Amino acid sequence: xxxxxxxxxxxxxxxxxxxxxxxxxxxxxxxxxxxxxxxxxxxxxxxxxxxxxxxxxxxxxxxxxxxxxxxxxxxxxxxxxxxxxxxxxxxxxxxxxxxxxxxxxxxxxxxxxxxxxxxxxxxxxxxxxxxxxxxxxxxxxxxxxxxxxxxxxxxxxxxxxxxxxxxxxxxxxxxxxxxxxxxxxxxxxx
Amino acid sequence: xxxxxxxxxxxxxxxxxxxxxxxxxxxxxxxxxxxxxxxxxxxxxxxxxxxxxxxxxxxxxxxxxxxxxxxxxxxxxxxxxxxxxxxxxxxxxxxxxxxxxxxxxxxxxxxxxxxxxxxxxxxxxxxxxxxxxxxxxxxxxxxxxxxxxxxxxxxxxxxxxxxxxxxxxxxxxxxxxxxxxxxxxxxxxx
Numbered sequence: 250x251x252x253x254x255x256x257x258x259x260x261x262x263x264x265x266x267x268x269x270x271x272x273x274x275x276x277x278x279x280x281x282x283x284x285x286x287x288x289x290x291x292x293x294x295x296x297x298x299x300x301x302x303x304x305x306x307x308x309x310x311x312x313x314x315x316x317x318x319x320x321x322x323x324x325x326x327x328x329x330x331x332x333x334x335x336x337x338x339x340x341x342x343x344x345x346x347x348x349x350x351x352x353x354x355x356x357x358x359x360x361x362x363x364x365x366x367x368x369x370x371x372x373x374x375x376x377x378x379x380x381x382x383x384x385x386x387x388x389x390x391x392x393x394x395x396x397x398x399x400x401x402x403x404x405x406x407x408x409x410x411x412x413x414x415x416x417x418x419x420x421x422x423x424x425x426x427x428x429x430x431x432x433x434x435x436x437x438x439x
Numbered sequence: 440x441x442x443x444x445x446x447x448x449x450x451x452x453x454x455x456x457x458x459x460x461x462x463x464x465x466x467x468x469x470x471x472x473x474x475x476x477x478x479x480x481x482x483x484x485x486x487x488x489x490x491x492x493x494x495x496x497x498x499x500x501x502x503x504x505x506x507x508x509x510x511x512x513x514x515x516x517x518x519x520x521x522x523x524x525x526x527x528x529x530x531x532x533x534x535x536x537x538x539x540x541x542x543x544x545x546x547x548x549x550x551x552x553x554x555x556x557x558x559x560x561x562x563x564x565x566x567x568x569x570x571x572x573x574x575x576x577x578x579x580x581x582x583x584x585x586x587x588x589x590x591x592x593x594x595x596x597x598x599x600x601x602x603x604x605x606x607x608x609x610x611x612x613x614x615x616x617x618x619x620x621x622x623x624x625x626x627x628x629x
Contacts, residue, residue, distance in 0.1 A: 281509035
């Protein structure tokens with residue numbers, strides 16, 4: 250997706266061979282028009298599927314998932330990384346290890362909001378090792394819902410998450426695939 | 440705002456005299472069309488101001504803040520409750536005590552994204568004791584930016600946050616003001 254790639258080139262900051270900071274437009278400051286375009290693009294790419302629910306994980310997934318859900322006119326659910334005090338039972342639970350933050354997050358989703366009748370599109374900002382995607386897929390599986398696919402803003406194609414998911418037959422649509430961050434430069438796959 | 444009030448009545452769950460659960464459409468599952476309407480309503484209510492940035496706090500503030508920012512065509516920034524590993528310095532910091540979660544959150548915003556030239560609209564889902572609003576206002580003050588006002592989805596008018604803010608001369612626009620949650624019933628101020 251060209252506008253996202255251009256934004257990555259102009260405002261992304263390569264911090265190491267593995268890490269690019271996109272705080273200027275995705276996960277701290279958010280560019281709403283870019284997110285609207287991202288929502289339309291996911292809607293277009295998954296237009297052959299019937300999605301009843303968009304699932305993401307707090308916090309950075311919320312903006313693109315919301316814009317996708319708005320375009321699809323379906324609800325969006327975000328997995329929580331902490332248990333809410335007002336929502337303690339009746340939960341799907343899974344674990345996500347964050348390589349960036351070096352911590353395990355227990356993620357939860359209320360059983361009220363994903364059920365076996367749902368056809369779920371998972372949305373997240375990054376795909377690197379695939380840990381967050383695995384956790385969200387685990388929750389979809391526990392619910393008995395059908396996973397339509399996974400939509401990703403930025404795939405680090407030099408890490409193995411995307412490859413492993415596609416090998417399992419899961420449809421992964423990434424709007425920007427980064428081949429390399431070496432020498433402080435962003436190189437896209439295409 | 441009528442659609443929000445109707446949603447609160449039909450899908451909100453009163454858990455105690457102080458707590459109403461709105462996980463079905465605001466802070467776990469999100470209704471995108473309702474959020475779009477909320478964004479338009481805030482835009483309308485603050486149409487006499489010139490807003491350059493919307494500021495909120497993760498996670499539940501992101502959806503309404505994003506929709507408001509989309510309507511205003513300005514960026515949105517969400518304060519983080521944890522420090523990012525890729526963003527450790529150059530931060531405004533404040534503290535927010537959550538009565539619901541019984542914990543202190545250190546909130547941070549990068550100095551890159553709120554500056555003294557900004558005119559900031561603060562958006563949050565709930566206003567009860569005003570702790571989150573205070574933390575966000577503290578950050579706006581540190582930045583030297585101008586606070587245009589505060590937009591709230593649900594104000595618990597039986598708690599004192601809104602009163603205290605208005606006494607300070609701060610413009611607070613709440614889309615649904617709850618007068619009481621007693622006997623398991625939602626009573627609005629109007």
